[in-house]
Amino acid sequence: QVQLVESGGGLVQAGGSLRLSCAASGRTFSSYGMGWFRQAPGKEREFVAGITWSGGTTYYADSVKGRFTISRDNAKNTVALQMNSLKPEDTAVYSCARHRTTYSSSKSPADYDYWGQGTQVTVSS
Secondary structure, three states, X not given: OOOEEEEOOEEEEOOOOEEEEEEEOOOOHHHEEEEEEEEOOOOOOEEEEEEOOOOOOEEEOOXXXXXXXXXXXXXXXXXXXXXXXXXXXXXXXXXXXXEXXXXXXXXXXXXXXXXXXXXXXXXXX
């Protein structure tokens, strides 16, 4: 069983920064692509950022490109999301997720099978 636990959310003013972290259990973390998703009230869950199993390739939603950076440490079974220049529209519950297929990555939530409980990010104007 895989468990994902996020941390690092909070309240920040527009223009500020936050760093989210996701700790994963299990011995096969390094074989799977990981992703960050977010869901705002009344909206569907949306892709934010993804990283391949090796960390060699990262990809982002257009809305966060240039402001957010995803990274992973396979030795520590962690994936992080550095968020800079935050905007009020970034307010949402952020969740990390593991891709359901080894050595694969994608932007669709349906392709991810394990999810963390989420952490709230609130950006005030």
